[in-house]
Amino acid sequence: xxxxxxxxxxxxxxxxxxxxxxxxxxxxxxxxxxxxxxxxxxxxxxxxxxxxxxxxxxxxxxxxxxxxxxxxxxxxxxxxxxxxxxxxxxxxxxxxxxxxxxxxxxxxxxxxxxxxxxxxxxxxxxxxxxxxxxxxxxxxxxxxxxxxxxxxxxxxxxxxxxxxxxxxxxxxxxxxxxxxxxxxxxxxxxxxxxxxxxxxxxxxxxxxxxxxxxxxxxxxxxxxxxxxxxxxxxxxxxxxxxxxx
Amino acid sequence: xxxxxxxxxxxxxxxxxxxxxxxxxxxxxxxxxxxxxxxxxxxxxxxxxxxxxxxxxxxxxxxxxxxxxxxxxxxxxxxxxxxxxxxxxxxxxxxxxxxxxxxxxxxxxxxxxxxxxxxxxxxxxxxxxxxxxxxxxxxxxxxxxxxxxxxxxxxxxxxxxxxxxxxxxxxxxxxxxxxxxxxxxxxxxxxxxxxxxxxxxxxxxxxxxxxxxxxxxxxxxxxxxxxxxxxxxxxxxxxxxxxxxxxxxxxxxxxxxxxxxxxxxxxxxxx
Numbered sequence: 001x002x003x004x005x006x007x008x009x010x011x012x013x014x015x016x017x018x019x020x021x022x023x024x025x026x027x028x029x030x031x032x033x034x035x036x037x038x039x040x041x042x043x044x045x046x047x048x049x050x051x052x053x054x055x056x057x058x059x060x061x062x063x064x065x066x067x068x069x070x071x072x073x074x075x076x077x078x079x080x081x082x083x084x085x086x087x088x089x090x091x092x093x094x095x096x097x098x099x100x101x102x103x104x105x106x107x108x109x110x111x112x113x114x115x116x117x118x119x120x121x122x123x124x125x126x127x128x129x130x131x132x133x134x135x136x137x138x139x140x141x142x143x144x145x146x147x148x149x150x151x152x153x154x155x156x157x158x159x160x161x162x163x164x165x166x167x168x169x170x171x172x173x174x175x176x177x178x179x180x181x182x183x184x185x186x187x188x189x190x191x192x193x194x195x196x197x198x199x200x201x202x203x204x205x206x207x208x209x210x211x212x213x214x215x216x217x218x219x220x221x222x223x224x225x226x227x228x229x230x231x232x233x234x235x236x237x238x239x240x241x242x243x244x245x
Numbered sequence: 246x247x248x249x250x251x252x253x254x255x256x257x258x259x260x261x262x263x264x265x266x267x268x269x270x271x272x273x274x275x276x277x278x279x280x281x282x283x284x285x286x287x288x289x290x291x292x293x294x295x296x297x298x299x300x301x302x303x304x305x306x307x308x309x310x311x312x313x314x315x316x317x318x319x320x321x322x323x324x325x326x327x328x329x330x331x332x333x334x335x336x337x338x339x340x341x342x343x344x345x346x347x348x349x350x351x352x353x354x355x356x357x358x359x360x361x362x363x364x365x366x367x368x369x370x371x372x373x374x375x376x377x378x379x380x381x382x383x384x385x386x387x388x389x390x391x392x393x394x395x396x397x398x399x400x401x402x403x404x405x406x407x408x409x410x411x412x413x414x415x416x417x418x419x420x421x422x423x424x425x426x427x428x429x430x431x432x433x434x435x436x437x438x439x440x441x442x443x444x445x446x447x448x449x450x451x452x453x454x455x456x457x458x459x460x461x462x463x464x465x466x467x468x469x470x471x472x473x474x475x476x477x478x479x480x481x482x483x484x485x486x487x488x489x490x491x492x493x494x495x496x497x498x499x500x501x502x503x504x505x506x507x508x509x510x511x512x513x514x515x516x
Contacts, residue, residue, distance in 0.1 A: 069413065071414075073410060083457060083463045083466050084402065084462070085461065093414070095416055098415075100400045100415075
């Protein structure tokens, strides 16, 4: 598989505080990696490093030529009373360093309709963002991340604010999208993550990568992730059933 | 009506009307952006800091507008920088610049020998003494602001709404934010002539707040604010003239009245 993003010996953090220590991660085309770990373990720092929002103190990040990353932030980081419509939010995702002064073309406007239909929000095109529920807003941000046809989709805690009725739907959408793009999904909800992803990275200062989506007892112990799983049977086991396959 | 028409034969009144119109255009557009970005308090800081520049300009005998503009731009960039890079909390940075600017202004005006400039004009505005050079400045600013907003609207909207996402997509977020700060500073200084330091903030906030009652889209809020501001300024100006009241304060009262009427209108419409 072709590697699209690789982190080598990354040390990153804020001011003088190192949060990530010597982190290595390879993301290949077709990957679906769940990133788990305790609060303060560096999940967000890892995301920010990958997205280029902070520069690492040490180490190298290599991206494949013209790698386009679609980013779905946490819904609570958004000003809900900002005067902006659903259509404008989705369209804003098309802007990049080489077209930010250009007006949208016809194909991009059609893409908005297509994406809104994909997430079942076609009737909300002119609705103000503040009138949506958390789950609806999440879907709109998913459209915004997808409009630029990314090769890598990065999701930060997508299940936190999603209404339960849509949660399963969201995972089905992600499964569908995974045929076209690699996905990195950050979550504190280990059960969910292990049921939909193909592999798991546990971040707690360092990063430990598991090439499968099964969570072993060893992982839980070694990386000290505060995970509570009610389970029957022995480990390693699958925590939840797959929503698809 | 004839009285109002006859007023137009006076140069000072024609100039005042033109100044009110152009100020409404720039304050309506820039104010909508300020309100959307929740940076009303920043604008207050910039406004008051500019008073320091005016004081220094008077003391050294160069045009007060230039001094005010330099201080306004400097403080707007300073607030942006202090809160992002220097780790100072934004509201603290604003408060420091706000009172420091006023203090510098008061000291230098006090030290200026002989002729004491019209302090009331700075503080409360003096639209009836607007000069042709002021109008030209306002006109140029209006053209530049309309051009910038129409060309870069989407980038401005995107960075204001979610600057983190915008920077992950590779937008020049820092350039957009610093440019916006400079434009805000210049717009404020130009509007001080009409409204005065104390009152100018309401001209930037009341019209967008009123327009926001009827629209949840930044572009139409900008357009609506210009219209509301225009109507309020012209009515206020005429009322001020007939009742011999200070123009800036009367304009604020008229705008607030408009806001209340629009609010009631909306409440009735919803029922």
